[in-house]
Amino acid sequence: MATPPSPATAADRFPAVTIREVGLRDGLQAITRTVPTEVKRQWLQDAVDAGLREVEVGSFVPARLLPQLADTAELLAFAKTLPGLTASVLVPNLRGAQAAMEAQADWMLLPLSASHAHSLANLRRTPDEVLREIEAIRAARDAAGSACRLEVGLSTAFGCTIQGRVDPAEVLRLMRALVDLGVERIGLADTVGYANPAQVAALFTLAFEIAGKPEEGRLACGHFHDTRGLGLANVYAAWSVGVRRFDACVGGIGGCPHAPGASGNVATEDVAYLFASMGQPTGLDFERLMALRGHLATWLEGEPLHGSIWRAGLPKTLTHPRCG
């Protein structure tokens, strides 16, 4: 980009920013319609064409629960034909993990609710029971000699729609247990849009003390929803303390069914613009992200798309379409 503004002091101490596209899983999970596999393949190809190199392609959950993600194995097989693409899949349990390993996913992503109430409601298990499942998954993975790496997303890490406040000490306790279990990556997720930027900066700073510096790659991912308008402020706050890996969805899909009309995941194109505006390369191509957004408007006709930068377009100070 032409004449980027001066980067912040935090800019040079950490690696470049990676954005993982999660629309095919977290986005579609919130949308009841089933998108044809052929269309999902095009979506994945469009994402790669826009410069995305990490994509969450689906979820190995029973098809009766999420029929819109039933073609995950097929999509994963296609993803593996795309050079340079790292494919993640969500797995809810050991059975899902076995499917992910069989399908040779690069990463399996397991959610662990920091909220006890949310964990019981969503997974029908306590956080500590989920920890034991994660231990079993890691043991099975190691026994099988699978190259599939294990990432745990600590969901409701910043608050919970059921129990309200989530104690940061509990988040850090679970994180310590995950480090002890030897998972390869841990993320902090604000799936319900409760986080605020001061809290994000404070919790990631504490988390780095447990899970290692960001350049070590373990505490890796910030997953933010824009439900209450603070999504990009939270991304910035996380970045300002060293987080260099973020989940996002083109078009900001993934809204919560309990908050009709509210935004979903932070929009990939907005996050790409945020980092481009700060002179931080992401490798993403703005015009191609806009093209994918346009396709989504057709493929998901009737579903609300979100995000901001698509309306006004890039400022005059960032005229080159490649975000870094």
Next chain:
Amino acid sequence: MATPPSPATAADRFPAVTIREVGLRDGLQAITRTVPTEVKRQWLQDAVDAGLREVEVGSFVPARLLPQLADTAELLAFAKTLPGLTASVLVPNLRGAQAAMEAQADWMLLPLSASHAHSLANLRRTPDEVLREIEAIRAARDAAGSACRLEVGLSTAFGCTIQGRVDPAEVLRLMRALVDLGVERIGLADTVGYANPAQVAALFTLAFEIAGKPEEGRLACGHFHDTRGLGLANVYAAWSVGVRRFDACVGGIGGCPHAPGASGNVATEDVAYLFASMGQPTGLDFERLMALRGHLATWLEGEPLHGSIWRAGLPKTLTHPRCG
């Protein structure tokens, strides 16, 4: 609010946050319809009822240029009947300043473009010519013994739709000149939505070195538009380096006519939520801000309102409607 999250480290070093409502000036300036004075009075009363204690009520520009603000003197007279309310008016030049002093405005707010090209296009004067006008205004104010204080908003401080990049050194040069001229307050404004949070944090940090620490009250105000979705991230970035005074419009009005549909000023209710979520008191009442937003939807029917928090509402962690 119940159980606010831990405030950031910057929280206790500076005074509480003040939000100035600028919808009646910056918001209406971008809307061609004329809102009846009686309705504006109700708007002002609603704002005060919601806890706002500083309001920009209008602009002393020729009525032929902005007929929708022609009743500024009348509205200012009404504002002065509201106990505890501090009323600002925008003035473009010495003539406007004299009108502001006659009408006993508490503050007159003069814009100074940091962009040479924008200054010529908008005010038909160079920034240095505007500085001389500001000097004349200050001299006239002092000679008249008026209590009306002088604030200068450095517009296009973060970039310009005409010339693109604005050199931070030029912003700081103008700021130094304003300090020398003895103006009581200086703000940095991103009227075109070009700012990014790293730039905001860096420029305010440099600006404090020239204009004094935030607790001294001189470098006082961050004025951000949400044109490209970074409005709240910029507010947070400014706050994180010590800015404690922000302009905002209920309903996020004040969009740019050149970017149809794009957001305008940061929404007062979103800024109030941002600070409440961080445990920072603003004195604003969320439900009453929502009530004013509802009135605006009627008074400005057909005009787009913006902002985020109105869709999903407050999170469970912030159930008390009073933001601090």
